Amino acid sequence: MQPLKMISAGFICFILMHGGTLAQIPEGYEKGLSTINKKEIYKTISVLAADSMKGRPSGSRENLEAADYIAEKFRLLGLKPLFTTPKKVVHKSAEGEDENNLVPFEDASVNDPYFQKFVIKRSKISDKNSLSVTRNFPQGSFRQSFKYLNDFLVQFSIPENISISAPVVFAGYGIDKGENGYSDYVDKNGKSLDVKDKIVLIVDGFPQERDTASLFSKSRNVLYRNPLRKADLAEEKGALAVIIVSSPFKNEPPLSIKYEKFLHTLQRDIFSLPGQEKKKIPVIYASGKILNELFDGNERNLQGVLEDIDKGLSPGSFEFANRNVSFDISFDEEILNAQNVAGIIEGSDPVLKDEFVVVGAHYDHIGLGQYGSGISENVGKIHNGADDNASGVSGMLEIAEAFSKYPSKRSILFVAFSGEERGMLGSKYYVNEQPLKPLDKTVAMLNLDMISRNGRNDLFLGGAFYSRELIRIAERANGKLSMNLFYNTGLYTMASDQGPFLRKGIPSLFFFCGMHEDCHMPTDDLEKVDVEKAVNVTKLAYLTAWITGNETVKPAFKEVSMDERIEIVRESQSRMGKGRKSK
Numbered sequence: 001m002q003p004l005k006m007i008s009a010g011f012i013c014f015i016l017m018h019g020g021t022l023a024q025i026p027e028g029y030e031k032g033l034s035t036i037n038k039k040e041i042y043k044t045i046s047v048l049a050a051d052s053m054k055g056r057p058s059g060s061r062e063n064l065e066a067a068d069y070i071a072e073k074f075r076l077l078g079l080k081p082l083f084t085t086p087k088k089v090v091h092k093s094a095e096g097e098d099e100n101n102l103v104p105f106e107d108a109s110v111n112d113p114y115f116q117k118f119v120i121k122r123s124k125i126s127d128k129n130s131l132s133v134t135r136n137f138p139q140g141s142f143r144q145s146f147k148y149l150n151d152f153l154v155q156f157s158i159p160e161n162i163s164i165s166a167p168v169v170f171a172g173y174g175i176d177k178g179e180n181g182y183s184d185y186v187d188k189n190g191k192s193l194d195v196k197d198k199i200v201l202i203v204d205g206f207p208q209e210r211d212t213a214s215l216f217s218k219s220r221n222v223l224y225r226n227p228l229r230k231a232d233l234a235e236e237k238g239a240l241a242v243i244i245v246s247s248p249f250k251n252e253p254p255l256s257i258k259y260e261k262f263l264h265t266l267q268r269d270i271f272s273l274p275g276q277e278k279k280k281i282p283v284i285y286a287s288g289k290i291l292n293e294l295f296d297g298n299e300r301n302l303q304g305v306l307e308d309i310d311k312g313l314s315p316g317s318f319e320f321a322n323r324n325v326s327f328d329i330s331f332d333e334e335i336l337n338a339q340n341v342a343g344i345i346e347g348s349d350p351v352l353k354d355e356f357v358v359v360g361a362h363y364d365h366i367g368l369g370q371y372g373s374g375i376s377e378n379v380g381k382i383h384n385g386a387d388d389n390a391s392g393v394s395g396m397l398e399i400a401e402a403f404s405k406y407p408s409k410r411s412i413l414f415v416a417f418s419g420e421e422r423g424m425l426g427s428k429y430y431v432n433e434q435p436l437k438p439l440d441k442t443v444a445m446l447n448l449d450m451i452s453r454n455g456r457n458d459l460f461l462g463g464a465f466y467s468r469e470l471i472r473i474a475e476r477a478n479g480k481l482s483m484n485l486f487y488n489t490g491l492y493t494m495a496s497d498q499g500p501f502l503r504k505g506i507p508s509l510f511f512f513c514g515m516h517e518d519c520h521m522p523t524d525d526l527e528k529v530d531v532e533k534a535v536n537v538t539k540l541a542y543l544t545a546w547i548t549g550n551e552t553v554k555p556a557f558k559e560v561s562m563d564e565r566i567e568i569v570r571e572s573q574s575r576m577g578k579g580r581k582s583k
Contacts, residue, residue: 023476026550029543032402033480036538040401042531044073044394045452048363049386049526056385057367058271058419058426059120059336066363070341070416071111073397077404079343079414081113082436116340116436118429120419123159123270123331131284131327133293144293151287153259154329155228157280159270164282165326166199166240168294169319172309174202174230174242175223179215182207182313185237193317196238199325201294202230203302205247208310227283235281243284243325245291248303255287269371271422273429274335284327294323340426341416342436345400347549349409356437357549358413358445359399359541360427360497361392362420366520372421374520381522386529388519389420392448392511395538402542408549413437417497420449427497431504443554444470445508446545447498451537452529454514455484459537462489462510463498465565469555470507470548477543481536487572507555511541 047053047069054062074081129148134141146152156162171193172184184202185193206224208214216224223229231242246252256263262285295302298320305316341363347353365385366372373379384390393416400414413436419425430436444467451459464471464487471487478485489510493499498508513533518524548555560568 025476025480025543025547028406028550029546032406032542032546033539035402035405036398036535036542038531038535041391041394041398041534041538042529044397045386045390045529045531045534046526048390048393049384049524051382051384053384055365055367055369055383056363057371058338058364058422059122060367062367063364063418064337064339067115067339067341067416067418068111070363070393070397071114071343074114074341074343074400074414075111077343077401079114079345079400079404082342082344083113083115114341114343116342116415116430116434118338118340118419118426118433119274120336120338120422120425121159121272121274122334122336123272124268125154125159125266126330126332129154129327129329131286131290131325133290134324134326135297136322136324146287146290149256149263151255151289152327153255153263153266153285154327155262155283155285156329158277159272159331159333160279161331162282162327162329164199164240165324166197167319168199168201168243168323168325169193169195169239169317170201170305171195171234171317172203172305172315173206173224174200174227174234175206176233178207178224178313179219180313182315184315184317186315187317188315194319195234197240198238198319199241199243200234200239201243201245201320202227202234203247203306204244205250207313209247210249210310231281231283239281241282241284241327243286243290245286245288245302247306249306255285259285271371271419271425273425273433276428276432282329294320294325338418338426340418340430343400343414344437345403345407345412345414347409347411348407352409352552353411355410355441355443355554356413357408357410357443357545358415358501359396359448359545360415360417360445361396361448362389362417362426362497363393364418364421364426365389366421369520369522372520378522383520383522384525386524386526387453387513387516388450388524389448391450391452391529391534395448395451395511395534395541398538399542399545403545403549408546410443410549411437412545412549420497424497424499427500431500439504439506442501442506444548445498445501445506446511446541446548447496447501447508448511448537448541449496450515450519451511451513452531452534453516453518454533456530456533457482457536458484458486458513459540460486460489460492460510460512460514462487462493462496462512463502463508464489464568465493465560466502467507467555467557468560470509470544473547473555474509474540474544477540477547480543481540483536483540484575486576488569488576505557507557509544511537513537
């Protein structure tokens with residue numbers, strides 16, 4: 001196949017405008033398309049975005065009620081559950097027993113077989129954190145303690161309790177392969193610096209930083225500037241932790257001001273999947289008080305060591321004699337129950353039914369705004385999330401109805417994800433912990449997220465950088481709808497539930513109508529939804545799923561080069577504004 005960069009922008013535009021003429025859509029799509037209903041989309045959004053749902057935050061009663069609503073839709077449409085069916089539960093109401101009523105939160109649910117259950121860990125760093133420097137003498141030891149937030153901060157990859165006590169090694173700026181062969185991981189005699197099972201102290205910055213003409217200053221190497229990359233290097237060499245201090249050559253503010261943004265993140269709850277994150281060594285940002293305690297009584301002083309490094313680009317690394325650093329970091333934790341909602345429509349072809357197309361949308365939102373509100377003043381107000389993402393769920397349910405009446409050759413797996421607003425936890429759990437169908441049999445993933453706002457005919461399609469063939473399928477489908485398709489989704493490409501699938505090499509598309517002023521605000525309400533637009537995006541996603549579900553050839557996953565990405569984005573941006581119609 002030709003690489004994407006050989007296709008002209010004009011030809012791409014031709015595909016977008018005339019995609020329906022390039023290849024026929026497999027027959028039978030008209031019947032399914034006719035089932036996509038404006039009133040049903042409106043009703044689903046109105047239910048999920050009602051004030052009574054209180055923003056559907058993961059782990060809440062209301063989130064489970066939303067899950068039960070979606071699962072009930074799956075059940076009535078005839079989607080097959082993927083889990084063992086429990087004993088049937090009938091909700092007793094004042095009018096008597098009614099099998100169609102949703103059951104209370106406390107009870108087992110008739111819809112349990114549709115729930116992929118998992119847990120979310122909510123963590124927040126406590127105020128019971130300590131750091132001390134111990135000096136060891138023949139006659140005894142002396143320990144100096146320091147205060148968390150005032151004298152030190154800690155950065156971590158996984159919120160878990162940490163307790164470390166170890167010797168300290170000074171490793172200059174924490175650089176290994178620098179300009180002119182410079183390395184902080186050898187001593188002045190050229191001997192490798194032993195940092196295994198020790199704490200590494202490094203200075204924020206790089207050699208000769210005050211000289212704008214130096215090779216270090218001219219270089220854009222992130223390894224010279226990024227403290228977390230330096231910590232990764234120290235970890236590779238066996239260090240237990242890294243302490244970072246400011247350069248004495250810089251007139252920098254106190255820790256609480258220098259790391260103000262970082263400090264703000266420490267005050268928030270952190271949501272994670274227990275056991276799934278990659279653990280990295282902790283990084284301690286230390287004040288001058290801690291630095292002075294380490295160097296006090298030492299024949300070397302930090303400023304002198306750094307001046308020698310600048311003069312000759314010779315390392316000044318060494319291990320502190322008779323010094324140990326100990327620190328204990330603790331977290332307050334809570335385990336929350338969560339659930340994805342999944343159902344399947346088996347394919348009609350005896351061979352292709354063993355392959356799957358995943359159609360997904362997240363149904364959780366940010367509740368009362370404690371975690372994720374666009375403005376802190378809105379915390380405590382209901383964030384209904386009508387566009388984000390009751391709209392995407394409504395589209396997914398309509399697509400499920402279409403396939404339930406008119407199946408494709410391949411099987412279609414529908415998943416309503418929870419935990420998306422907490423870091424795509426539901427989709428990460430699905431992909432990394434419990435794929436409901438084999439990933440190597442998953443042909444594509446189509447994700448609907450925020451499909452009801454902005455220009456009536458405008459749509460962003462994420463995933464263009466990873467499968468030309470899946471994009472072309474969407475473009476063929478668009479021949480029936482003539483929407484303006486844009487591909488410059490940037491960082492948003494991985495910022496919703498298609499991201500974990502893409503990282504597993506599964507061709508995926510992100511149906512996304514763009515950010516707006518009501519995103520993660522209490523004003524993302526039903527009355528601002530453009531239902532007609534949601535209908536059109538749903539139809540495009542359905543046709544894309546229909547083509548993918550029926551054609552024998554599978555779309556290939558192939559990441560395009562940076563040059564090709566630039567061309568795609570340029571072409572996309574050139575079309576933005578041309579013929580766009582606002583609501």
